[in-house]
Amino acid sequence: xxxxxxxxxxxxxxxxxxxxxxxxxxxxxxxxxxxxxxxxxxxxxxxxxxxxxxxxxxxxxxxxxxxxxxxxxxxxxxxxxxxxxxxxxxxxxxxxxxxxxxxxxxxxxxxxxxxxxxxxxxxxxxxxxxxxxxxxxxxxxxxxxxxxxxxxxxxxxxxxxxxxxxxxxxxxxxxxxxxxxxxxxxxxxxxxxxxxxxxxxxxxxxxxxxxxxxxxxxxxxxxxxxxxxxxxxxxxxxxxxxxxxxxxxxxxxxxxxxxxxxxxxxxxxxxxxxxxxxxxxxxx
Amino acid sequence: xxxxxxxxxxxxxxxxxxxxxxxxxxxxxxxxxxxxxxxxxxxxxxxxxxxxxxxxxxxxxxxxxxxxxxxxxxxxxxxxxxxxxxxxxxxxxxxxxxxxxxxxxxxxxxxxxxxxxxxxxxxxxxxxxxxxxxxxxxxxxxxxxxxxxxxxxxxxxxxxxxxxxxxxxxxxxxxxxxxxxxxxxxxxxxxxxxxxxxxxxxxxxxxxxxxxxxxxxxxxxxxxxxxxxxxxxxxxxxxxxxxxxxxxxxxxxxxxxx
Numbered sequence: 136x137x138x139x140x141x142x143x144x145x146x147x148x149x150x151x152x153x154x155x156x157x158x159x160x161x162x163x164x165x166x167x168x169x170x171x172x173x174x175x176x177x178x179x180x181x182x183x184x185x186x187x188x189x190x191x192x193x194x195x196x197x198x199x200x201x202x203x204x205x206x207x208x209x210x211x212x213x214x215x216x217x218x219x220x221x222x223x224x225x226x227x228x229x230x231x232x233x234x235x236x237x238x239x240x241x242x243x244x245x246x247x248x249x250x251x252x253x254x255x256x257x258x259x260x261x262x263x264x265x266x267x268x269x270x271x272x273x274x275x276x277x278x279x280x281x282x283x284x285x286x287x288x289x290x291x292x293x294x295x296x297x298x299x300x301x302x303x304x305x306x307x308x309x310x311x312x313x314x315x316x317x318x319x320x321x322x323x324x325x326x327x328x329x330x331x332x333x334x335x336x337x338x339x340x341x342x343x344x345x346x347x348x349x350x351x352x353x354x355x356x357x358x359x360x361x362x363x364x365x366x367x368x369x370x371x372x373x374x375x376x377x378x379x380x381x382x383x384x385x386x387x388x389x390x391x392x393x394x395x396x397x398x399x400x401x402x403x404x405x406x407x408x409x410x411x412x413x414x415x416x417x418x419x
Numbered sequence: 420x421x422x423x424x425x426x427x428x429x430x431x432x433x434x435x436x437x438x439x440x441x442x443x444x445x446x447x448x449x450x451x452x453x454x455x456x457x458x459x460x461x462x463x464x465x466x467x468x469x470x471x472x473x474x475x476x477x478x479x480x481x482x483x484x485x486x487x488x489x490x491x492x493x494x495x496x497x498x499x500x501x502x503x504x505x506x507x508x509x510x511x512x513x514x515x516x517x518x519x520x521x522x523x524x525x526x527x528x529x530x531x532x533x534x535x536x537x538x539x540x541x542x543x544x545x546x547x548x549x550x551x552x553x554x555x556x557x558x559x560x561x562x563x564x565x566x567x568x569x570x571x572x573x574x575x576x577x578x579x580x581x582x583x584x585x586x587x588x589x590x591x592x593x594x595x596x597x598x599x600x601x602x603x604x605x606x607x608x609x610x611x612x613x614x615x616x617x618x619x620x621x622x623x624x625x626x627x628x629x630x631x632x633x634x635x636x637x638x639x640x641x642x643x644x645x646x647x648x649x650x651x652x653x654x655x656x657x658x659x660x661x662x663x664x665x666x667x668x669x670x671x672x673x674x675x676x677x
Contacts, residue, residue: 305517311477313533
């Protein structure tokens with residue numbers, strides 16, 4: 136009896152130690168990445184970097200900055216996020232509210248989105264590029280927006296679907312039993328799921344803004360600001376990639392850009408948490 | 420407020436329910452008389468909840484659900500009702516769930532919600548009066564009158580259940596369905612809600628599913644004993660519980676089957 140008791144305790148502490156270790160590993164990885172980026176990035180970062188486009192000698196000296204890449208990233212990702220949300224939200228609600236969860240259409244749609252979710256972004260990029268070549272379109276901001284929209288939709292649908300699942304059946308029953316139509320019921324549920332959706336969407340934006348592969352062929356690259364949708368544009372991840380992989384690398388600039396990108400992503404995820412907390416005040 | 424209307428009874432005729440090919444309710448015929456409390460009792464899995472939820476067709480979203488027969492709500496068949504007809508019939512049948520489920524909005528809006536979607540009480544000030552009247556009716560007004568704008572989730576479970584009741588009453592139904600409406604509540608709240616039902620039968624026809632036989636004995640006017648999807652016995656509660664005609668009912672009441 137006593138022996139068993141002890142074995143149980145040993146098992147408990149070993150398992151616990153493993154869990155703590157795993158958690159520390161994750162936290163450590165995050166901290167070391169952030170530390171590296173901040174330590175190198177802050178040295179290189181200056182007001183000039185974030186407020187000006189590259190000068191003539193940007194790869195050899197401190198001439199100009201990468202405002203074109205910062206704005207380029209936002210120009211590509213924000214419209215993509217808006218279009219993505221406009222498509223994803225109806226999809227989520229149709230799959231969960233209008234069709235039964237187990238209906239064939241829901242099942243096939245869900246499977247399709249899972250597959251799309253798993254497709255690497257470089258494949259999206261290559262696919263979009265081939266389509267663009269076929270229709271005679273050149274690398275452009277518009278191309279970047281379209282491929283990023285494609286990239287964002289499965290992320291949004293999948294996480295939106297997960298969130299829609301958390302709506303208690305009783306709430307649907309409650310609205311129905313008051314004589315609400317499906318659409319009226321949906322509007323009630325929207326209040327319940329909106330905070331979660333907003334969080335999910337901000338995280339999807341965070342993921343999309345950090346992706347280099349999708350925009351590599353489609354949005355192209357440029358040292359100038361894009362004047363229209365048909366101009367190619369720089370993006371932050373691609374700028375980092377270029378500066379590090381060029382024959383004579385210039386890592387300071389890459390670190391500075393990485394810092395800006397990381398801060399944007401951190402702001403998005405911290406912001407989404409704060410927003411969720413505020414919006415769920417009435418829901419809990 | 421509702422007029423006392425003896426014709427507002429609910430009649431179930433030859434109701435058959437299949438879920439995933441299984442015969443859950445077998446040719447059920449029941450009349451739920453107006454302004455009485457009818458308790459549906461029976462062992463777990465006998466189809467009590469399915470029967471109750473069929474009465475306002477909340478079973479639509481259940482997979483492979485097949486409903487046949489007729490359910491007449493004041494003479495109108497809800498089984499074959501569509502769109503607007505179904506919505507109107509659902510409005511006439513309120514539901515008090517097992518676990519209270521406030522809508523994600525303020526206390527005031529919870530009660531006002533149903534009226535708003537049906538375009539009731541449009542005149543200025545009328546809605547506020549309605550909200551007050553129904554919160555008073557369920558004995559919640561004094562507890563919440565200073566925080567009507569606060570989230571309904573801030574209330575205790577017992578208060579939430581009474582809020583859900585007020586919400587159902589506000590759309591002026593004739594029938595109330597209660598699915599073990601007190602089972603998630605503490606004894607005091609449970610008693611409050613129970614007393615409320617007894618008071619409400621003046622105006623509404625109440626149909627409740629309960630697991631507690633003692634509760635059924637306390638408040639039921641009529642009783643229905645359901646066993647494996649069949650109505651074994653139904654009628655006056657005193658008779659069903661006091662001197663049951665059927666062997667099965669006797670066994671259930673004495674605890675031999677459960």
